[in-house]
Amino acid sequence: MVRDEHKTARQNEELWDSRAETYDTRFRFTRRTQRRLVSLLSLGDNPRLLDLACGTGWGLLYAADRTNGQGEFYGVDNSSKMIEQAQAKFQSYNNLHFYKSRVEELPFDDDFFDVVMSSNAFHHFSNPEKALREANRVLKPKGKLYILDMTANNAVMRLANRLIHKIEPAHVKWYSTREFQALFERAGLCYITSERIFPTIEVHMAERSNSQSRDEILSRPL
Numbered sequence: 001m002v003r004d005e006h007k008t009a010r011q012n013e014e015l016w017d018s019r020a021e022t023y024d025t026r027f028r029f030t031r032r033t034q035r036r037l038v039s040l041l042s043l044g045d046n047p048r049l050l051d052l053a054c055g056t057g058w059g060l061l062y063a064a065d066r067t068n069g070q071g072e073f074y075g076v077d078n079s080s081k082m083i084e085q086a087q088a089k090f091q092s093y094n095n096l097h098f099y100k101s102r103v104e105e106l107p108f109d110d111d112f113f114d115v116v117m118s119s120n121a122f123h124h125f126s127n128p129e130k131a132l133r134e135a136n137r138v139l140k141p142k143g144k145l146y147i148l149d150m151t152a153n154n155a156v157m158r159l160a161n162r163l164i165h166k167i168e169p170a171h172v173k174w175y176s177t178r179e180f181q182a183l184f185e186r187a188g189l190c191y192i193t194s195e196r197i198f199p200t201i202e203v204h205m206a207e208r209s210n211s212q213s214r215d216e217i218l219s220r221p222l
């Protein structure tokens with residue numbers, strides 16, 4: 001089936017706008033996964049970090065906690081209501097920045113971030129390859145990417161992938177580890193490894209490719 005990228009993006013925007021107010025109480029488990037993700041990050045001194053599809057913003061707070069507040073932490077999300085929740089909650093932190101944006105068109109310069117991460121959201125991205133190319137573009141040389149999501153490596157998850165659309169049309173796909181590897185490589189990222197943090201939930205890690213191959217890959221049509 002060929003997906004309409006913009007229709008999926010609109011469905012996601014409506015869905016997450018409608019869930020924004022109650023997200024923190026209804027989806028508490030995601031905070032546990034975000035803490036685990038942040039514990040795996042390789043954060044130097046004063047990192048500049050981006051959280052793709054940051055939701056209500058907790059991932060940025062956990063990352064800033066790990067560096068004792070040193071660094072600049074940016075989150076983007078396509079739901080303006082999720083962004084409003086994050087901005088209201090963390091308004092007293094002047095190094096946490098939230099923007100409404102699709103991950104497929106990031107409002108940042110090339111070579112800007114040391115670390116890009118994302119949690120519990122990749123299966124909603126309407127154009128995952130474009131999102132990964134954007135992550136590659138905004139990462140500095142040797143910058144690291146970490147994607148945490150449910151990973152469809154078994155028959156149950158593959159079946160769930162087929163049925164989930166009936167209850168959640170904004171869901172695109174849960175990917176297997178092999179599919180993550182292929183997507184990362186097509187976007188010009190060097191896949192490093194994955195780590196299982198809960199049953200079926202994995203963190204996939206990659207590094208920005210070298211400048212020459214990156215420019216060549218980013219200039220290819222999608």
Ligand SMILES: C[S@@+](CC[C@H](N)C(=O)[O-])C[C@H]1O[C@@H](n2cnc3c(N)ncnc32)[C@H](O)[C@@H]1O
Pocket residue numbers: 009012013016030031034052053054055056076077078079082101102103104118119120121124125126127
């Ligand atoms: C399950 S929530 C996860 C939020 C947060 N990362 C967490 O772990 O709690 C999924 C988020 O993905 C966002 N999202 C979905 N597709 C997106 C896209 N193409 N660009 C930006 N955000 C997107 C939704 O608005 C929603 O806030």
